[in-house]
Amino acid sequence: MESEGRILKVLHKVSGKELSPGVDDSLFVSGLLDSFALTDFVTGLEEEFGVTIPDSDLSARKFDTISKVDAYLAAKK
Amino acid sequence: MAFLRAFGSWLPPRRVSNSELAPKVDATPEWILEVSGIEERRYAADADTVAGIGLLAAQNCLEKAALTASELGMILVASGSSDRFCPGPASQIAAALGLASTPALDIPVSSAGSLIGLSLAAKLAPTAGRVLVVGAEIMSRRVSLTPEGKNTAILFGDGAGAALVDADTGFVRIADSCLFTDGASAEALFLQDGHFHMDGSAVILHASRKMPRAINELLTRNQLVASQVETFLLHQANLNLIARVAAALKTPQEKFFTNIARYGNTSSASLLIAADEWHSGQNTALAGPLVFSAFGSGLNWGALLALPL
Numbered sequence: 001m002e003s004e005g006r007i008l009k010v011l012h013k014v015s016g017k018e019l020s021p022g023v024d025d026s027l028f029v030s031g032l033l034d035s036f037a038l039t040d041f042v043t044g045l046e047e048e049f050g051v052t053i054p055d056s057d058l059s060a061r062k063f064d065t066i067s068k069v070d071a072y073l074a075a076k077k
Numbered sequence: 078m079a080f081l082r083a084f085g086s087w088l089p090p091r092r093v094s095n096s097e098l099a100p101k102v103d104a105t106p107e108w109i110l111e112v113s114g115i116e117e118r119r120y121a122a123d124a125d126t127v128a129g130i131g132l133l134a135a136q137n138c139l140e141k142a143a144l145t146a147s148e149l150g151m152i153l154v155a156s157g158s159s160d161r162f163c164p165g166p167a168s169q170i171a172a173a174l175g176l177a178s179t180p181a182l183d184i185p186v187s188s189a190g191s192l193i194g195l196s197l198a199a200k201l202a203p204t205a206g207r208v209l210v211v212g213a214e215i216m217s218r219r220v221s222l223t224p225e226g227k228n229t230a231i232l233f234g235d236g237a238g239a240a241l242v243d244a245d246t247g248f249v250r251i252a253d254s255c256l257f258t259d260g261a262s263a264e265a266l267f268l269q270d271g272h273f274h275m276d277g278s279a280v281i282l283h284a285s286r287k288m289p290r291a292i293n294e295l296l297t298r299n300q301l302v303a304s305q306v307e308t309f310l311l312h313q314a315n316l317n318l319i320a321r322v323a324a325a326l327k328t329p330q331e332k333f334f335t336n337i338a339r340y341g342n343t344s345s346a347s348l349l350i351a352a353d354e355w356h357s358g359q360n361t362a363l364a365g366p367l368v369f370s371a372f373g374s375g376l377n378w379g380a381l382l383a384l385p386l
Contacts, residue, residue, distance in 0.1 A: 034112075036281060036285075036321065038278055038282060039285045039321060042282065055259060055286070055287065056262070058262070058277075058279060058283050060282070070214040
């Protein structure tokens with residue numbers, strides 16, 4: 001998965017936890033994200049990958065696993 | 078021109094602590110405080126109505142403004158939890174104030190309704206004269222006090238607030254406002270069939286990005302920056318959300334007046350209840366800009382700028 005390492009880097013930064021969940025594990029169930037950390041995660045992804053995430057994409061379902069985030073970012077390229 | 082002349086509020090006397098609420102929703106008092114910043118909220122009595130508590134806040138506001146209802150040119154009432162959808166509480170409040178023909182309009186937008194009311198009142202005041210804005214909510218009847226309803230039940234409380242916008246006089250001048258609607262995301266927050274539904278993560282995502290953006294847009298077009306603002310008055314949604322907005326604006330959280338710890342999230346009433354408490358505690362005239370902001374169902378959000386005289 002192309003972006004997994006960089007996604008994890010952002011996750012670790014916003015959560016303060018060094019957990020490494022499976023690519024299809026829920027980031028909420030794994031304890032890396034909650035509703036407020038999700039905001040920081042989305043902002044962190046924008047900064048790390050140089051993309052703008054529009055308001056129409058602001059749904060937790062789009063960002064709740066590493067594989068979904070990776071697919072989302074790939075589609076933005 | 079339009080000025081903020083007075084605020085008013087009314088809170089039900091019944092206090093519901095986290096300790097009382099926690100067992101009903103399968104949570105702990107400490108968790109509720111951690112995720113919301115709320116220590117207790119108020120619940121209306123069975124006999125209370127949205128119009129009834131709105132009337133009490135309206136009367137409190139008129140008393141502080143030293144005005145009678147007959148001197149009002151218009152009434153705007155925000156509520157997402159009104160007992161009856163159409164007509165909503167505005168006409169009932171007007172009638173209870175003894176008004177037979179003064180226009181009284183409803184704004185059925187939870188959480189952001191009072192901000193919309195203030196913004197519209199500022200635009201209408203030059204022709205309407207004095208516009209009374211009321212926000213009244215009995216949210217405790219719209220949430221489920223069960224483990225399944227935990228995420229909303231822990232947040233909401235009941236109460237009412239009011240503001241008097243005057244075309245001629247007040248303690249601050251309303252300089253500008255901006256309102257926005259994103260209907261494509263309306264499913265994140267809505268009230269239907271008597272029950273409140275909220276996708277908390279989506280709401281926080283939207284609110285924590287949209288509110289700072291609205292505030293910055295408003296400030297920029299008035300040649301101001303966030304650091305120049307003396308006080309921010311926000312919809313009291315969640316203390317952690319207010320902290321996010323403060324951080325996004327790179328502004329100390331101390332500049333944000335909060336009373337959510339004692340009243341919880343009273344939806345569209347919260348902005349005006351907070352404004353009333355803030356103004357009542359002011360011992361000196363405002364020296365810098367005052368910014369209001371709210372976010373709610375619709376999705377609707379925006380900001381309003383008031384400047385010292």
